[in-house]
Structures are given as structure tokens and as C-alpha cells.
Amino acid sequence: MPLFDKEPEHRHDQVARTGVLLINLGTPDAATTSAVRRYLKQFLSDPRVVEIPRLVWQIILRLFVLTTRPGKSAAKYALIWNRDGSPLLVWSQKQARLLKGYLGERYAQRGQEGPVIALGMRYGNPSIAKAMDELRTAGCERILVLPLYPQYAASTTASAYDAVFKQMARYRNPPELRLVKSYHAYPGYIAALAARVRQSWNEQGRSEHLVLSFHGLPRYTLDKGDPYYCHCQKTARLLARELQLEESEYTVAFQSRFGRTRWLEPYTSVVLTQLAKGGVKSVDVFCPGFVADCLETLEEIAMEGKQTFLAAGGKTLNHIPCLNDNPTWIAALADFSSLQLTAWTDGTLNSETPLEAAKIANLRAQKMGAKQ
Incomplete structure (x- = not known):
């Protein structure tokens, strides 16, 4: 096997371009036991996801987890699978297409070609490697x-970086990279979250209490310095302020526990039970950490969460959909991408011809000389 992949054919008249690589977690290829087993094997073999000595965990994974969990998970995926496939993949692909349109239109207004957009999944398909090759x-x-x-979490964002760097090691002539670490407090993102909640309230009515449910992580990740818990809390505070909520009107919780170790608390299932037993009859549940609806929102919250709440005495649970293709969110994503690209190129876009780039560099040099 060659050390490096073959480089794309070089053309001297080809203008260098900039790409945006969107990355999401991933999804099985189908709602079947075999497809889910392949997906879980890749996902749960990531040392960023399960921080247990590798040999010990591989024994547990292969002898126990992969023999029992795929069938149960496949049944859950089947409940949310639609005609087009996995909701997470469908929404992520649509976000990529819409982002391409938003940025393409903005760049066209300046007489420039917009960045190339590609989507890669950390686990499953389309892979990060495939998306980078496309770019x-x-x-x-x-x-x-x-x-x-x-x-940001080491098990998500840093793991995505790992996959990018692994692919970069295969290139003889690798591209420059700019990495986005988080945007948990970005005003456009917060505004998009608030717009999504308000839309639900306008369409479905407002419940007595709002639960902001984030994906959970083992408690030790916080003790070891992972900022994820703090990022979630800040997102929740900013969203509550945007919605003009008092502290008593919302609760931050964490879902998707796995295994017996202690996870970030409070747990969403426990919060829903306590609210119902405390006399709250209706709740809205929103998942700010997920930008696209997926198994964790459509099945774990909208189905399991509802059953938990009703069984404890509640009357109605309204799952507020994720950002998905909400126009406010796509606009915010485009704004954030443009901000990152502009800062990276120092005000220029990587679609100039060499002559244009030389003219710009010459003008800058003249300005610097005038200042001196």
C-alpha cells in the first residue's frame, strides 16, 4: 500500500479554492441489526468515546455490547427511519446544501466564487476521508x-479532528486547515435557538416548564478538564436570557447515559419524573446541543421521554424540533462560516487569480509604506 494517496491532477490555470468541511457524528447505513453493529463497532472503538484500557474494553465490546445492543438499537432506529433514510443524515445533507446556496449567493454579489461545501460523518457514511478527498x-x-x-467535547470535536488529521497524513501535498473548536456562545447560534423555541410556542402553545436537554458524558470528563459541561451551561443561560426566562422556568439536564459509571447530572429522565411528580402537567423539551434531529431527540426524548413523563403523572410533553433547516440557523451558520473564512484570509477570499492576489499584496505594501 503506498505511503501517500495520489494527488489530484494539477492544472496551472486552476484557481486555488477554499472549502468548508461540515462534520457530524454519523448514523448507521440502515435500521438493521447488521448495519447498527458495524456503526457501533466503529463508534465505540474510538478511544475518545470510551476511555477504558483498550484491551479490556475490546473484550467487553466484542463479547457483550456488540452481541446484545445492535438489535435493540436497530429497533429504535426503525421507529424514526423515514423514506429518505436516517433523519440525522437527511438534515445534515440539507444543511450543507443550504449553506452552499447562502454562501454562494453572498460571494456572487462580490463577483467571487463561493467556497466548496462537503459533509463528512465521524462514523459511518459519508466518511470524513471521502469528504476531504472531494474538497x-x-x-x-x-x-x-x-x-x-x-x-466542545473531546469525544466529539476532538475525535473529529483526529479523523481529519489521520486523512491529512495520507496527502503528499496537504491543504491548510482552520479548525473551529466551538460556538456555544455565538450570538447567531443563540438567536437561532431562541427563534426555534418561539416558533414552537407560537404553533403548539407554551408548556409550564422548559427542559434543555444536552447529550450526556461521563462525569470524569469534567474532572479531567473537558469544558463541555460549562459550555452547555453557558448556552442554556444565554438562551434563557434571550427568551426572558426566570431560573424557575427552565431546567438544564443531560441524556443518553450508557453503562454504570456516573454521568453528568441531572439526568433528563430523572428531571422529567421529578417535574411530573411535583405537579407540572406540561413540559417542552428542547435539545440545544443537537443541530439536527436524530435518534437521541426523536426516539429518546419525543418517545421515551414522553412515556417517562406521562408515567410519573404528567399530561403532555412537547418535543421542540432541532434547528434542522430553520432559516435563522442556516443564516447564522453562513455568517459564522464567513466570519471564520474572512478572518483566516485577512479580508481576502481564496478565489482570486494570481494577478489579483499580487495587486492586493502590492496595495497592502504601499499602505504599510505610507504609514511608516
């Missing part, structure tokens, strides 16, 4: 790596 084939010499995880 290189399109002539991208700079790639903005934009994980669709607003809050």
Missing part, C-alpha cells in the same frame, strides 16, 4: 473544519 479534487488548498457540535 481536494475540487481544488481546495484551504479547508475550514466546522464540526456541527456547538459545545
Whole structure:
């Protein structure tokens, strides 16, 4: 096997371009036991996801987890699978297409070609490697790596970086990279979250209490310095302020526990039970950390969460959909991407011809000389 992949054919008249690599977690290829087993094997073999000595965990994973969990998870995926496939993949692909349209229109107004947009999944398909190859084939010499995880976690954002760097090691002539670490407090993102909640309240009515449910992580990640918990709390505070909520009107919780270890608290299932037993009859549940609806929102919250709440005495649970293709969110994503690209190129876009770039560099030199 060659050490490096073959480079795309170089053309001297080809203008260097900039790409945006959107990354999401991933999904099985189908709602079947075999497809889910392949997905879980890749996902749960990531040392960023399960921080247990590798040999010990591989024994547990292969002998126990992969023999029992795939069938149960496949049944859950089947409940949310639609005609087009996995909701997470469908929404992520649509976000990529809409972002391409938004940025393309903005750049066209300036007489420039917009960045190339590609979507890669950390686990499953389309892979990060495939997406990066697409960008290189399109002539991208700079790639903005934009994980669709607003809050940073080593198990998500850093793991996505690992996959990007692994692919970079295969290139003889790798592109420049700019990495987005988080945007948990970015005003456009907060405004988009608030717009999504208000839309639900306008359409469905407002419940007595709002639960902001984030994906959970083992408690030790916080003790070891992972800022994820703090990022979630800040997102929740900013969103509550945007919605003009008092502290008593909302609760931050964490879902998706796995295994017996202690996870970030309070747990969403426990919060829903306590609210119902405390006399709250209706709740809205919103998942700010997920930018696209997926198994964790459509099945775990909208189905399991509802059953938990009703069983404890509640009357109605309204799952507020994720950002998905909400126009406010896509506009915010475009604004954030433009901000990152502009800062990276110092006010120029990586679509100038060499002559244009030389003229700009000459003008800058003249300005610097005049200042001196």
C-alpha cells in the first residue's frame, strides 16, 4: 500500500479554492441489526468515546455490547427511519446544501466564487476521508473544519479532528486547515435557538416548564478538564436570557447515559419524573446541543421521554424540533462560516487569480509604506 494517496491532477490555470468541511457524528447505513453493529463497532472503538484500557474494553465490546445492543438499537432506529433514510443524515445533507446556496449567493454579489461545501460523518457514511478527498479534487488548498457540535467535547470535536488529521497524513501535498473548536456562545447560534423555541410556542402553545436537554458524558470528563459541561451551561443561560426566562422556568439536564459509571447530572429522565411528580402537567423539551434531529431527540426524548413523563403523572410533553433547516440557523451558520473564512484570509477570499492576489499584496505594501 503506498505511503501517500495520489494527488489530484494539477492544472496551472486552476484557481486555488477554499472549502468548508461540515462534520457530524454519523448514523448507521440502515435500521438493521447488521448495519447498527458495524456503526457501533466503529463508534465505540474510538478511544475518545470510551476511555477504558483498550484491551479490556475490546473484550467487553466484542463479547457483550456488540452481541446484545445492535438489535435493540436497530429497533429504535426503525421507529424514526423515514423514506429518505436516517433523519440525522437527511438534515445534515440539507444543511450543507443550504449553506452552499447562502454562501454562494453572498460571494456572487462580490463577483467571487463561493467556497466548496462537503459533509463528512465521524462514523459511518459519508466518511470524513471521502469528504476531504472531494474538497481536494475540487481544488481546495484551504479547508475550514466546522464540526456541527456547538459545545466542545473531546469525544466529539476532538475525535473529529483526529479523523481529519489521520486523512491529512495520507496527502503528499496537504491543504491548510482552520479548525473551529466551538460556538456555544455565538450570538447567531443563540438567536437561532431562541427563534426555534418561539416558533414552537407560537404553533403548539407554551408548556409550564422548559427542559434543555444536552447529550450526556461521563462525569470524569469534567474532572479531567473537558469544558463541555460549562459550555452547555453557558448556552442554556444565554438562551434563557434571550427568551426572558426566570431560573424557575427552565431546567438544564443531560441524556443518553450508557453503562454504570456516573454521568453528568441531572439526568433528563430523572428531571422529567421529578417535574411530573411535583405537579407540572406540561413540559417542552428542547435539545440545544443537537443541530439536527436524530435518534437521541426523536426516539429518546419525543418517545421515551414522553412515556417517562406521562408515567410519573404528567399530561403532555412537547418535543421542540432541532434547528434542522430553520432559516435563522442556516443564516447564522453562513455568517459564522464567513466570519471564520474572512478572518483566516485577512479580508481576502481564496478565489482570486494570481494577478489579483499580487495587486492586493502590492496595495497592502504601499499602505504599510505610507504609514511608516
